[in-house]
Amino acid sequence: MARVPYVESEDVPEQHRDLLVSSLQDRPLHVYRALGNNPAVLAGLRGFLSSLWSDSGLTDRRRELVILAVTREIGNEYEFHQHVNIARDVGIDDETIAAVSGGKFDEFDGEEAALLRYAVAVVRGEVDDREHEAIAEHYDESAVVGIAALAEGYAGLGGIIDALGVELEGEFVGWKPGEGGGEDGE
Structure with a gap:
């Protein structure tokens, strides 16, 4: 059970009501209703x-x-679950999602492998000169800032979701979708 109530549209000021609805799913999501x-x-x-x-x-x-x-x-099932569906919508298959989930970054091309390693290093607080140089080989300063902010932004959102006890809207797809689902994906 969530630690805060999921608000209804009428519970928030009119100018914020549309923010309860996912623009991709065209329905209110628990995360937005909790934040509401x-x-x-x-x-x-x-x-x-x-x-x-x-x-x-x-x-x-x-x-x-x-x-x-x-x-x-960060082990956040809610956002992982939401983004599995978004990833599929942009053409990422379950095998690739499972490789990301398993930390098998060597299975990706050089640019994507560097990107994934960098994103994880950011949230671990482990970016060093070597990690920075590896990402800077592929992206300019503007993109490096965007990547670091994206990684920390979603880590922060995951922390908020965990603190508030936001529940999934359905059954968790698993950490390795297409490989049996379940809590640990195996």
């Missing part, structure tokens, strides 16, 4: 996440790979 207990914070987070989504300097595929790697690293 503080409509100003909901608005700020939605704006921040929207910027990360569109301004990180990554393709849709690479953005989703980063989000999957980060949410798996």
Whole structure:
């Protein structure tokens, strides 16, 4: 059970009601309904996440790979689950999702492998000169800032979700979708 109530549309000011609804799923999500207990914070987070989504300097595929790697690293089932579906929508197959979830970054090309390693290093607080140089070989300064912000933004969102006890809207797809699902994906 969530630690805060899931607000209804009528519980928030009119100017924030649309923020309870996922633009991709066209329905209210528990995460937004929980955050709706503080409509100003909901608005700020939605704006921040929207910027990360569109301004990180990554393709849709690479953005989703980063989000999957980060949410798996922090163990946040809610965001991982949501982004498995988004990843599939942008053409990422379950085998690739399972490779990200399993930390098998060597299975990716040099640029994507560097990107995934960097994203995980960011959330672990382990970015050193070597990690920075590896990502800088593939991305300019603007994109490196976007990637670091994307990684930490979703790590932060995952922490909020965990603190509030936000529940999935359905059954967890598993850490390795297509390989039996379940809690540990195996």
